[in-house]
Amino acid sequence: xxxxxxxxxxxxxxxxxxxxxxxxxxxxxxxxxxxxxxxxxxxxxxxxxxxxxxxxxxxxxxxxxxxxxxxxxxxxxxxxxxxxxxxxxxxxxxxxxxxxxxxxxxxxxxxxxxxxxxxxxxxxxxxxxxxxxxxxxxxxxxxxx
Amino acid sequence: xxxxxxxxxxxxxxxxxxxxxxxxxxxxxxxxxxxxxxxxxxxxxxxxxxxxxxxxxxxxxxxxxxxxxxxxxxxxxxxxxxxxxxxxxxxxxxxxxxxxxxxxxxxxxxxxxxxxxxxxxxxxxxxxxxxxxxxxxxxx
Numbered sequence: 001x002x003x004x005x006x007x008x009x010x011x012x013x014x015x016x017x018x019x020x021x022x023x024x025x026x027x028x029x030x031x032x033x034x035x036x037x038x039x040x041x042x043x044x045x046x047x048x049x050x051x052x053x054x055x056x057x058x059x060x061x062x063x064x065x066x067x068x069x070x071x072x073x074x075x076x077x078x079x080x081x082x083x084x085x086x087x088x089x090x091x092x093x094x095x096x097x098x099x100x101x102x103x104x105x106x107x108x109x110x111x112x113x114x115x116x117x118x119x120x121x122x123x124x125x126x127x128x129x130x131x132x133x134x135x136x137x138x139x140x141x142x143x144x145x
Numbered sequence: 146x147x148x149x150x151x152x153x154x155x156x157x158x159x160x161x162x163x164x165x166x167x168x169x170x171x172x173x174x175x176x177x178x179x180x181x182x183x184x185x186x187x188x189x190x191x192x193x194x195x196x197x198x199x200x201x202x203x204x205x206x207x208x209x210x211x212x213x214x215x216x217x218x219x220x221x222x223x224x225x226x227x228x229x230x231x232x233x234x235x236x237x238x239x240x241x242x243x244x245x246x247x248x249x250x251x252x253x254x255x256x257x258x259x260x261x262x263x264x265x266x267x268x269x270x271x272x273x274x275x276x277x278x279x280x281x282x283x284x285x
Contacts, residue, residue, distance in 0.1 A: 025275070029279070029282075105276070105279070106279065108276055109276060109280065110273045110276055110277075111269055111272055111273060111276070112269070112273075113208075113265070113266075113269065115202050117199075117208045119269075124280070133265075136265075136268060136272075139272060140268065140271070140272060143272060143275040143276070143279075144275070145268075145271045145272060145275050
Protein backbone atom coordinates (compact mmCIF):
# COMPACT_ATOMS: atom_id res chain seq x y z
CA UNK A 1 0.00 0.00 0.00
CA UNK A 2 1.31 3.42 -0.96
CA UNK A 3 0.92 6.25 1.57
CA UNK A 4 1.30 9.85 0.41
CA UNK A 5 1.25 12.83 2.77
CA UNK A 6 1.07 16.31 1.26
CA UNK A 7 1.82 19.21 3.58
CA UNK A 8 0.20 22.50 2.59
CA UNK A 9 0.04 25.40 5.10
CA UNK A 10 -2.89 26.97 3.17
CA UNK A 11 -5.28 24.07 3.91
CA UNK A 12 -7.67 24.70 6.83
CA UNK A 13 -9.15 21.23 7.23
CA UNK A 14 -7.16 18.00 6.94
CA UNK A 15 -8.52 15.72 4.25
CA UNK A 16 -7.77 12.04 3.73
CA UNK A 17 -8.46 10.46 0.34
CA UNK A 18 -8.17 6.77 -0.38
CA UNK A 19 -7.64 5.76 -3.99
CA UNK A 20 -8.42 2.10 -4.65
CA UNK A 21 -9.68 -0.18 -7.39
CA UNK A 22 -12.31 -1.79 -5.16
CA UNK A 23 -13.73 -1.24 -1.69
CA UNK A 24 -12.44 -4.15 0.39
CA UNK A 25 -12.93 -5.06 4.04
CA UNK A 26 -9.35 -3.94 4.68
CA UNK A 27 -10.10 -0.45 3.35
CA UNK A 28 -13.34 -0.38 5.32
CA UNK A 29 -11.29 -1.20 8.42
CA UNK A 30 -8.85 1.65 7.65
CA UNK A 31 -11.73 4.11 7.13
CA UNK A 32 -13.33 3.17 10.44
CA UNK A 33 -9.99 3.48 12.25
CA UNK A 34 -9.36 6.93 10.76
CA UNK A 35 -12.92 8.01 11.55
CA UNK A 36 -12.45 6.99 15.19
CA UNK A 37 -9.34 9.15 15.64
CA UNK A 38 -10.13 12.01 17.97
CA UNK A 39 -13.77 10.99 18.38
CA UNK A 40 -14.99 11.17 21.93
CA UNK A 41 -18.20 10.48 23.78
CA UNK A 42 -19.55 12.22 26.85
CA UNK A 43 -20.12 9.96 29.81
CA UNK A 44 -21.23 10.64 33.33
CA UNK A 45 -19.91 8.98 36.45
CA UNK A 46 -20.65 9.91 40.05
CA UNK A 47 -21.94 13.35 38.99
CA UNK A 48 -18.86 14.17 36.92
CA UNK A 49 -18.74 14.39 33.14
CA UNK A 50 -15.91 12.77 31.20
CA UNK A 51 -14.87 12.77 27.55
CA UNK A 52 -13.99 9.20 26.61
CA UNK A 53 -12.22 8.34 23.33
CA UNK A 54 -14.49 6.08 21.27
CA UNK A 55 -11.72 3.54 20.62
CA UNK A 56 -11.46 2.87 24.37
CA UNK A 57 -15.10 1.84 24.65
CA UNK A 58 -15.72 -1.92 24.80
CA UNK A 59 -19.50 -1.88 24.56
CA UNK A 60 -22.72 0.04 25.16
CA UNK A 61 -25.57 -1.48 27.09
CA UNK A 62 -29.13 -0.43 27.76
CA UNK A 63 -30.26 -1.28 31.29
CA UNK A 64 -33.80 -0.31 32.32
CA UNK A 65 -33.87 2.52 29.78
CA UNK A 66 -30.48 3.92 30.83
CA UNK A 67 -27.48 3.62 28.55
CA UNK A 68 -24.13 2.64 30.02
CA UNK A 69 -20.83 2.20 28.28
CA UNK A 70 -17.87 0.24 29.47
CA UNK A 71 -14.15 0.80 29.04
CA UNK A 72 -11.55 -1.67 30.27
CA UNK A 73 -12.00 -0.77 33.93
CA UNK A 74 -14.72 1.88 34.14
CA UNK A 75 -18.45 2.24 33.55
CA UNK A 76 -20.05 5.50 32.43
CA UNK A 77 -23.61 6.53 31.76
CA UNK A 78 -24.35 7.99 28.33
CA UNK A 79 -26.95 10.65 27.74
CA UNK A 80 -27.92 9.58 24.21
CA UNK A 81 -30.30 6.75 23.34
CA UNK A 82 -28.92 3.44 22.05
CA UNK A 83 -30.35 3.84 18.54
CA UNK A 84 -28.82 7.35 18.29
CA UNK A 85 -25.44 5.97 19.36
CA UNK A 86 -25.79 3.17 16.82
CA UNK A 87 -26.50 5.73 14.12
CA UNK A 88 -23.49 7.84 15.09
CA UNK A 89 -21.19 4.82 15.17
CA UNK A 90 -22.39 3.30 11.91
CA UNK A 91 -19.10 4.00 10.11
CA UNK A 92 -16.99 2.65 12.95
CA UNK A 93 -16.27 -0.89 14.04
CA UNK A 94 -19.26 -1.03 16.38
CA UNK A 95 -22.10 -3.44 15.78
CA UNK A 96 -25.32 -4.21 17.56
CA UNK A 97 -25.03 -7.72 18.92
CA UNK A 98 -28.33 -7.91 20.78
CA UNK A 99 -31.37 -5.76 21.45
CA UNK A 100 -29.60 -4.03 24.35
CA UNK A 101 -25.89 -4.14 23.43
CA UNK A 102 -23.65 -2.46 20.85
CA UNK A 103 -20.14 -3.88 20.94
CA UNK A 104 -16.78 -2.69 19.66
CA UNK A 105 -15.61 -5.32 17.19
CA UNK A 106 -12.02 -4.17 17.67
CA UNK A 107 -12.27 -5.35 21.27
CA UNK A 108 -13.83 -8.69 20.42
CA UNK A 109 -11.83 -11.91 20.52
CA UNK A 110 -14.33 -14.47 19.31
CA UNK A 111 -17.95 -15.58 19.06
CA UNK A 112 -18.71 -19.11 20.16
CA UNK A 113 -21.73 -21.29 20.63
CA UNK A 114 -22.39 -22.33 24.23
CA UNK A 115 -23.78 -25.61 25.48
CA UNK A 116 -27.32 -24.27 25.60
CA UNK A 117 -26.97 -23.22 21.96
CA UNK A 118 -26.55 -19.50 22.65
CA UNK A 119 -23.95 -17.38 20.90
CA UNK A 120 -21.51 -15.68 23.24
CA UNK A 121 -18.88 -13.10 22.32
CA UNK A 122 -15.67 -12.92 24.32
CA UNK A 123 -14.00 -9.52 24.60
CA UNK A 124 -10.28 -8.94 25.04
CA UNK A 125 -10.80 -8.34 28.77
CA UNK A 126 -12.41 -11.85 28.91
CA UNK A 127 -15.85 -10.38 29.48
CA UNK A 128 -18.65 -12.36 27.81
CA UNK A 129 -21.68 -10.91 26.00
CA UNK A 130 -24.68 -12.74 24.59
CA UNK A 131 -25.09 -12.36 20.81
CA UNK A 132 -28.56 -12.61 19.26
CA UNK A 133 -28.69 -14.69 16.10
CA UNK A 134 -30.70 -12.01 14.30
CA UNK A 135 -27.72 -9.61 14.51
CA UNK A 136 -25.14 -12.06 13.10
CA UNK A 137 -25.67 -10.85 9.49
CA UNK A 138 -24.94 -7.25 10.64
CA UNK A 139 -21.76 -8.38 12.40
CA UNK A 140 -20.70 -10.25 9.26
CA UNK A 141 -21.35 -7.15 7.15
CA UNK A 142 -19.33 -4.95 9.52
CA UNK A 143 -16.43 -7.38 9.43
CA UNK A 144 -16.63 -7.63 5.65
CA UNK A 145 -17.24 -11.39 5.68
CA UNK B 146 -31.55 -20.89 32.86
CA UNK B 147 -34.67 -21.52 34.99
CA UNK B 148 -35.92 -18.02 34.28
CA UNK B 149 -35.43 -18.52 30.51
CA UNK B 150 -37.20 -21.86 30.66
CA UNK B 151 -40.13 -20.34 32.55
CA UNK B 152 -40.36 -17.42 30.12
CA UNK B 153 -40.22 -19.73 27.11
CA UNK B 154 -42.98 -21.93 28.63
CA UNK B 155 -45.16 -18.84 29.11
CA UNK B 156 -44.56 -17.83 25.47
CA UNK B 157 -45.55 -21.30 24.27
CA UNK B 158 -48.71 -21.33 26.38
CA UNK B 159 -49.53 -17.86 25.05
CA UNK B 160 -49.02 -19.15 21.52
CA UNK B 161 -51.28 -22.13 22.24
CA UNK B 162 -53.97 -19.77 23.52
CA UNK B 163 -53.73 -17.59 20.38
CA UNK B 164 -53.85 -20.65 18.07
CA UNK B 165 -56.86 -21.96 19.99
CA UNK B 166 -58.70 -18.64 19.72
CA UNK B 167 -58.01 -18.42 15.97
CA UNK B 168 -59.09 -22.05 15.42
CA UNK B 169 -62.22 -21.66 17.50
CA UNK B 170 -63.16 -18.56 15.51
CA UNK B 171 -62.55 -20.23 12.14
CA UNK B 172 -63.81 -23.76 12.95
CA UNK B 173 -66.30 -22.88 15.70
CA UNK B 174 -68.44 -25.92 14.82
CA UNK B 175 -65.80 -28.52 15.50
CA UNK B 176 -63.39 -26.98 18.04
CA UNK B 177 -64.07 -27.94 21.65
CA UNK B 178 -62.44 -26.99 24.95
CA UNK B 179 -60.87 -30.49 24.97
CA UNK B 180 -58.56 -29.34 22.18
CA UNK B 181 -57.18 -26.54 24.35
CA UNK B 182 -56.75 -28.97 27.23
CA UNK B 183 -54.96 -31.32 24.84
CA UNK B 184 -52.53 -28.65 23.59
CA UNK B 185 -51.73 -27.29 27.07
CA UNK B 186 -51.20 -30.81 28.47
CA UNK B 187 -48.89 -31.63 25.56
CA UNK B 188 -46.83 -28.43 25.80
CA UNK B 189 -45.89 -28.79 29.48
CA UNK B 190 -44.23 -32.28 29.41
CA UNK B 191 -42.61 -31.51 26.03
CA UNK B 192 -41.21 -28.30 27.45
CA UNK B 193 -39.94 -30.00 30.62
CA UNK B 194 -38.27 -32.67 28.49
CA UNK B 195 -36.63 -29.98 26.38
CA UNK B 196 -35.43 -28.24 29.55
CA UNK B 197 -33.92 -31.43 30.99
CA UNK B 198 -32.03 -32.19 27.78
CA UNK B 199 -30.54 -28.72 28.04
CA UNK B 200 -29.83 -29.06 31.76
CA UNK B 201 -28.12 -32.43 31.27
CA UNK B 202 -26.16 -30.88 28.38
CA UNK B 203 -27.30 -33.75 26.19
CA UNK B 204 -25.66 -33.61 22.76
CA UNK B 205 -24.32 -30.13 23.47
CA UNK B 206 -21.85 -30.46 20.60
CA UNK B 207 -24.51 -31.73 18.18
CA UNK B 208 -27.47 -29.47 18.84
CA UNK B 209 -29.41 -30.82 15.87
CA UNK B 210 -29.51 -34.31 17.44
CA UNK B 211 -30.91 -32.78 20.64
CA UNK B 212 -33.52 -30.92 18.62
CA UNK B 213 -34.47 -34.11 16.78
CA UNK B 214 -34.99 -35.96 20.08
CA UNK B 215 -37.04 -33.06 21.45
CA UNK B 216 -39.18 -32.92 18.33
CA UNK B 217 -39.80 -36.66 18.35
CA UNK B 218 -40.81 -36.37 22.01
CA UNK B 219 -43.03 -33.33 21.21
CA UNK B 220 -44.93 -35.21 18.53
CA UNK B 221 -45.16 -38.32 20.71
CA UNK B 222 -46.58 -36.23 23.60
CA UNK B 223 -49.01 -34.46 21.30
CA UNK B 224 -50.45 -37.79 20.14
CA UNK B 225 -50.27 -39.53 23.51
CA UNK B 226 -52.03 -36.66 25.30
CA UNK B 227 -54.54 -36.33 22.45
CA UNK B 228 -55.33 -40.00 22.79
CA UNK B 229 -55.65 -39.80 26.60
CA UNK B 230 -57.80 -36.67 26.54
CA UNK B 231 -59.96 -38.06 23.77
CA UNK B 232 -59.36 -35.46 21.08
CA UNK B 233 -57.57 -38.02 18.94
CA UNK B 234 -58.90 -41.54 18.35
CA UNK B 235 -56.71 -43.74 16.20
CA UNK B 236 -57.63 -46.79 14.26
CA UNK B 237 -54.69 -48.93 13.19
CA UNK B 238 -54.64 -47.46 9.67
CA UNK B 239 -54.82 -43.84 10.77
CA UNK B 240 -52.11 -44.55 13.38
CA UNK B 241 -49.83 -45.81 10.62
CA UNK B 242 -50.56 -42.71 8.55
CA UNK B 243 -49.89 -40.44 11.53
CA UNK B 244 -46.68 -42.34 12.24
CA UNK B 245 -45.41 -42.03 8.68
CA UNK B 246 -46.35 -38.34 8.46
CA UNK B 247 -44.71 -37.61 11.83
CA UNK B 248 -41.58 -39.47 10.83
CA UNK B 249 -41.48 -37.50 7.57
CA UNK B 250 -41.90 -34.21 9.44
CA UNK B 251 -39.18 -35.18 11.93
CA UNK B 252 -36.74 -36.18 9.19
CA UNK B 253 -37.40 -32.96 7.25
CA UNK B 254 -37.03 -30.78 10.34
CA UNK B 255 -33.88 -32.57 11.52
CA UNK B 256 -32.36 -32.12 8.10
CA UNK B 257 -33.28 -28.41 8.20
CA UNK B 258 -31.74 -28.06 11.68
CA UNK B 259 -28.63 -29.92 10.55
CA UNK B 260 -28.19 -27.63 7.53
CA UNK B 261 -28.87 -24.51 9.64
CA UNK B 262 -26.29 -25.68 12.21
CA UNK B 263 -23.68 -26.27 9.52
CA UNK B 264 -24.32 -22.82 7.99
CA UNK B 265 -24.04 -21.22 11.41
CA UNK B 266 -20.80 -23.08 12.14
CA UNK B 267 -19.41 -21.85 8.83
CA UNK B 268 -20.48 -18.27 9.60
CA UNK B 269 -18.91 -18.38 13.06
CA UNK B 270 -15.72 -19.77 11.59
CA UNK B 271 -15.52 -16.88 9.11
CA UNK B 272 -16.34 -14.29 11.81
CA UNK B 273 -13.72 -15.70 14.19
CA UNK B 274 -11.16 -15.81 11.41
CA UNK B 275 -11.83 -12.14 10.68
CA UNK B 276 -11.72 -11.22 14.39
CA UNK B 277 -8.43 -13.10 14.68
CA UNK B 278 -6.95 -11.14 11.77
CA UNK B 279 -8.22 -7.91 13.31
CA UNK B 280 -6.65 -8.69 16.68
CA UNK B 281 -3.34 -9.59 15.09
CA UNK B 282 -3.26 -6.31 13.13
CA UNK B 283 -4.25 -4.36 16.27
CA UNK B 284 -1.36 -5.94 18.21
CA UNK B 285 1.06 -5.11 15.41
